[in-house]
Amino acid sequence: MKLAAGRIKKPAYGAIILLWMIAPLFIGKYWTDVLNNVAIYALLGLSLNIILGYGGMFHMGHAAFYAVGAYTTAIINTAWGVPVLWLMPAAGLAAGLFALVVARPIIHLRGDYLLIVTIGMVEIVRIALINNVFGITGGANGIFGIDSPSVFGFQINGIVAPAHYFYLVTAFLAITIVLFYLLENSRFGRALKFLCSDEVAAEGSGINTAGYKLAAFVIGAVWAGMTGTLYASKMGFISPESFSFWESVVMFMIVILGGSGNIAGVLLGAALIIGLPEIFQGLQQYRLLIFGLALMIMMIFRPQGILPPKPRSYPIDKLEKNEVSL
């Protein structure tokens, strides 16, 4: 059973990757842009997955980190003209530092208390942006005139040529998937899963749970911040309404619906949550109603998420006999 599933899986993944790569050649600008949005939210979902999926922390304020990254990019780019892609590390760093500062005092809160505090965090960030904090965020207008990314001198305008942008964001998504896959299957990812499963036992096994929670927050924030760069440079302008509490809710739903703690699940979640409302565009004002119903139905039929994580298996059969000794 298990083996058969494994055998089907690999070609299936290959086919999906192939289809994804060639899709822009066939589907036109609009659906390409939908895929761009799916990819951006997949990145956000994957970054949130580190905190919510592996770490099990109820974090509903991820848009705050996304916003910090996007605004860092926008502010530096419009003020000094630094090319946007160079700003990706800066955006990640800014978001990571922000996460370090704000998550530090709240990391010990449990479940729902953490949930409301992270909601509060994203609201405070949004209000600060609207109120033009430090005089650099442009207030409710936001910031406009952000450059398009350019790769080796080639301008990638995400609005005008979604297909060009598609390959940029896909490249970053691919790198992210690989890195996060390695991270998941490492000492670090394991530690997060332990503390998610039983915090007391994890601490009692010698895992610095507070430290790992904080690290998860920072890594998730760094990635959300870098994704903020991609978003800002795609749209050309940003305003506070793109980073509302609802955006955080969307990311949250992507992770839980797709399968919390599973990379493939999160990717599927992004495709569904971002894709479905577009598929229902023809229904006009009924589309959100149908979307809400679809959410409920999917959750009821797959309470663990559509693709829940499988227990990890270890290559114990590959160990040589002489290695196994005290």
Next chain:
Amino acid sequence: MEQFFTQLTNGLAVGGIYALIALGYTMVYGVLKLINFAHGDLFTIGAYLGLTLLTSLALTDHIGGLAGVLLLAVMAMGLVGIIGILLDRAAYKPLRTSPRLSAVVSALGASIVLSNTVMLVYGPSTRVYPQGLLPSQVFYIFGLPVPVMRFVILAASIVLMIGLYVFIQRTKIGTAIRAAAIDQDAARLMGINVDRVIMLVFFIGPALGGAAGVMVGLYYGQITFTMGWTYGLKAFTAAILGGIGNIPGAMVGGLLLGVIEALGATYISMAWKDAIAFFVLILILIVRPTGLLGERVAEKI
């Protein structure tokens, strides 16, 4: 000082409504450990059903203003309570044994469904309650003008809350609810019909939210299909502030949140009002991680 007391009454009036909605969150949470994110939309439905009943039945014409309004509120509460039970059946019951966050997503889906249903049924425009049903006198306390309805709203909220508290603490059914909140399996073994308790909780909580909706409609006069989201978030904040799962906590949290908002807006900044409220919430939770009246459960190791 005059400013302070005026703003205190302003804050308490809003806080009373937050508290009433917060009770719905806290009751459901207490028994099911579930955050009913659709609760704010039940509040909206209460406001809209109140309007429909008011205009279609013309109760206030037949039996007089006050009696009509009271009857109306009771009817709206009943209907919203029933919708609450149906919501539980549709969105939460199938997920009782699932991971907690699955129910959160189902709740968010239900919230989208409910608010968009209201939009489709009643239209997206602002709807307006008929005016002049309630007295519009103004009291003067030490020379400060205080609209009498602010007192009535606050008093009505407090009466409902105290009523609920007495019901939970003093009656047999209330005891069953408390028992189910502590340990569902044990309660079941003691012969309590836990399913019935859950049904009751999903009736009372939404009914109180519906009452708040009618009050908001009657007093402020204007309702929109998106208002549940704003009020819901505030009320959820209030419930957490007081210690979720704790009924007096919801009352304290709601009133306190209203006062924090009013005073923060007055003495610090209006534009930053919500940020100030959340900031205070975060500070309180850092000091008291389970809210003001929440029990500090030291985990047994």
Next chain:
Amino acid sequence: MKKLLFLLLAGIVAATATPALAQDTIKIGLMCPLTGSWAAEGKDMKQIVELLADQVNNQGGLLGKDVKVVIGDDGGDPRTAALAAQRMATRDVAAVVGTYGSSITEASQNIYASANIIQVANGSTAVRLTEKGLPYFFRTCPRDDEQGRVAVKTLLDSGYENIAILHDNTTYAKGLADEAKKLLDEKDVNIVFFDALTPGEQDYGTILSKMKTKDPDVVFFTGYYPEAGLMLRQKMEKGWDVPFIGGDATNNPDLVKIAGNKAAEGFRFLSPPVPGDLPTKEAREFMEAYAARYQSTPGSIWAVLAGDGFRVIVEAIKQTQSTDTQKMADYLHKEMQDFPGLTGDIAFNEKGDRIGDVYRVYRVDANGNFVLTE
């Protein structure tokens, strides 16, 4: 799981496979918020444009073809709007009307520009939208700086010296408030209060109490009608009788319904004229037709401006006998003069902004009607 996938696929097929119609229609796009907080505006925009399109078709269509309105929901947020615009751009529309919010319109501007599609926005008043030099962008609504100018003139003409300015932190209201403040700072008046409320709430007692301590002669509120109506009502309850002046976002009959006749009486606001106030034949006929079909009147002037957007597009197609973007744009920029719109005469300058004094000052009378002053 399989069923779900099947449903999903079926949905995709149904949504994408719009049957290829023969080219006997001229498609005009309408991008509007059908979901989200601004759904009420979007619904009105849709109703108005569909009504006007039916009228055109009943009179024999355009260039011998039927006009078909293609609708896209922008959800009232920039990301959804960008998608809606991409979708619209693939659907072979001659031009697009919309949309309401400035940042929403901004998200779509470049998409239409690069697809060479004319866009006529109806509610996006932010100055910068027409300062980018986009050749195919127009708007039927006036700009914030224009309104700011009229607002300041009205405030000064009334002889107010201590002025409170209140906005709601939205792009539009903050922009207008900033503009007014900038102009007032140059004059000999005191701005005693400048702050924002949180839109979407219902109790503004706190804000009113705080403003009252500053004792202004007048409050200039730049936000939207629901908050304005609530404040008027709560102000009366408190027994505070300071006059309120509102920006054009308060132009909505619901304002009076929310506030009540008594509290709304005396409230003044700036706005482009409502169709009912225009003596023109077009406006009268439109209002009658709208009332006959929908049993109501349009909620706000912005939706009517979408109707004007549609009408100028139709006019441009008619006059140039083509749906060629460049020809139409040239016509709109240069040739169209005093076109009788639903909201008065319409012409555009080289930036695509509407020319002419559009703003009027309205006052609410004792019966709750909006009366033109001057």
Next chain:
Amino acid sequence: MSLLQVDNLTKRFGGLLAVDNVSFAVPEGAVFGLIGPNGAGKTTVFNLITGNYEPNDGSVSFDNRDITARPTHWIVSAGIARTFQTIRLFANMAVIENVLAGCHCRLRSGPVASMLRLPRQHKEERQALAKSMAELEFVGLLDQADNLARNLSYGNQRLLEIARALASDPKLIILDEPAGGMNELETAALVSLIARIQARGITVLLIEHDMSLVMKACEQLVVLEYGKKIAGGPPAEIKKNPLVIEAYLGSDDEDF
């Protein structure tokens, strides 16, 4: 030379004095028992040692270092590993993964090394896996490595907790009622396991209700009652101590 030194340890929960001025010393290499009736405060003492609770008064020193109220994970790194009275395994993970949790504090590679899969990290992972397998073999669960922890029998779950604790290379292992829920056969095996742990040079501190096990396995005992230490010494002495006998008279399920 004592490895663990507990001095005047006191812990209050509200009005309840759970641990009252308790002092004892665990010599290096010993198997040391902490006994007493239910509710005597034994587990609380453990939790104070491992940093799960902070004492109101008193100190704990380990290996000549003061470790009072240090974070639990730090104490584990310092060389004290523990098992729990109510089994706390990572139930939905593989048995082998549970043991890897114990190895955690002896590994070094961080998130960046993992993301880049540096050779050092790869090697370290392989060694950890081998070490975990060895610990499973040591407690006799090698054949269960692939199984999910929740599918193990009660007794095996206790053994798995011990394996997890051993994987952190402790100097002192604290076992909280290791025989709880075990049958006689399993208990007998446990006694020999404890001896083998001791043979590895690891000091053992345990709480146990099964007096036959305590008497067989322990060299030294401390008896608590109502949070107070009432006796201490070798099992043979404790058996005869009148205070201890009195303390245990109320509870007839103890076979004294």
